[in-house]
Amino acid sequence: MSPEVVPQPHPSPELSTATLRGLERASGDLAAASIAAMDSQLPWFRRMPADQRASVLLVIQTGAANFVEWLRDPRQAIRLTAEAFRAAPRDISRWVSLRQTVELVRIAIDMLEQQLPILGRDTAERAWLTEAVLRYGREIAFAAATSYAAAAEARGAWDARLEALMVDGIVRGDAEESLLSRAAALGWDLAAEATVLVGNPASDDPPAVVFDVRSRAARTGRAVLLGVQGSRLVVVLGGPVAGSTGHDVLAKMSEAFGDGPVVAGPTVSSLAEAHHSAADAISGLRAVVGWPAAPRPVRSGELLPERALAGDPEAERQLVERVVRPLVEAGGSLLETVEAYLEAGGVLESCARTLFVHSNTVRYRLRRVAEITGHTATDPRDALVLRVALAVGRLARARGLW
Structure with a gap:
């Protein structure tokens, strides 16, 4: 087997101690110049509060200071560039979008490219510093994208947990205040x-x-x-x-x-x-x-008979309120007529004989029942709803519930 090939950092000239110290001293001025350029080029940056601008300055200062360490050992690129974003407040991604971050990084890299290479002692060092700025800028860009991706994943996971808590609260009938506060956090129209x-x-x-x-x-x-x-x-x-x-x-x-x-x-x-x-x-x-x-x-609401038979007191209440009570309040023997019609097996003539009325009278009363309750006694499904509702109403009256 051939020996494993270990990737080596890009060859660079031996930077002098004076050059490295000059780069370190320039990092502070570079950060200030970058903030000034952002202030002049980005209107939205000028409108940011002072604490948010200070957070951006902290990121730039950390990134500029880490550039010198990166020059000494380019293999530390991932760690050093990630540190620049870890130094920022955790909520920075909430008030600075990814698009805005790209604009900030572009301006900061432009300032690096303009000011740092001139600190090289000769042409070789200046050429190397120019190339190093471009490579470091690429690493910074990837670190920014990684930071925002991690923030989005964390926010998505938090939103999912919050949503699960909301749904669970709705099912269990939690307090209205806690439910509405969570809904507002998720952007739900209350x-x-x-x-x-x-x-x-x-x-x-x-x-x-x-x-x-x-x-x-x-x-x-x-x-x-x-x-x-x-x-x-x-x-x-x-x-x-x-x-x-x-x-x-x-x-x-x-x-x-x-x-x-x-x-x-x-x-x-x-x-x-x-x-x-x-x-x-x-x-x-x-x-x-x-x-x-x-x-x-x-x-x-279409399952009220089955729910009542399963012992749901809310379904029993709704059957009484929607069917029985309106028929009782309407009077005109409507409740008696629908009971007789159902007991007669839906035979109109038998119902009329039981009530000692004309068949047309029964038809009229059944039409009134349909208008009041929304259920037609001649329909098999509606007949079941009416029959169960009448039975529930009798039981509720026997228990003195209405």
Whole structure:
């Protein structure tokens, strides 16, 4: 086997001690000249507060001082250039963008190229210093890109944890103040409507699930929060979902879920109320097995009979409030008529004979029931909703709940 080839640093002339000392003394003046050039060329830099400008000066001073050490041993390029950015405050990437950093580095390297080579004692040293400035500038540029990439990764990881905490808080019904503060940190519109969808994740790989959900949400132009909680995917969708357009949005978002039912909770007025939507959606997901023909996605309000049979007190309350109580308050024997019609197995004539009224009277009353409750007794699914609601209403009245 041939011996391993160890890369050697680029050959350079022997810099004199006087030249190296001159370079060290010039680093401070170089940093000041760089700041002056940035101040004159970059309007946004002039508007920066004094503490932020001082942080930039610290980075330049460290980079200029490390240049001399880099000349002594170019193999230390990665360590020395990285130290220049480690010396800066951790939040520097938040108020200086990567594009702005490139502009700052360009000006600083220009000043290095103008002022340092002239300190060489002869033509050979000056040529070497010119080349060294260019190579060092390249290392600085790569160090800046690495620093911003690391900051972006850390920020992304923090945002992901914050988002997971938000979704978990929505599911558990945490305090409104903590939820809203986290939402504001993520840039969520606190006044936007919210709808919670739950179902099975499409993959065992959480990053793949997150990417698919976010891609679909971006295509629909909606903000989204999501969390994978074991075998359950919870998605909080921002914006209105009423009408055919809203239904299309829910249908498209449901494609990001895996096999099995997808349940959408009620749309609430703001993120502060999203825990109500989440509670209904999760209750519906547990009860949807009772309706094999349920559409995908299905609204939790369409699963009230199954949720009530599963023991959900909120579903029982909604059935009483939406069906039974309006019929009782409407009067006109509407409640008695729908009960008789269901007991007669949906046979209009039998119901009319039971009530001692004309068939047209029964038809009129059933139309009124449909107008008041939104459920048509002649439809099999609506008939089930009405039947369960009436049973729940009797039980609630027997317990003195209304």
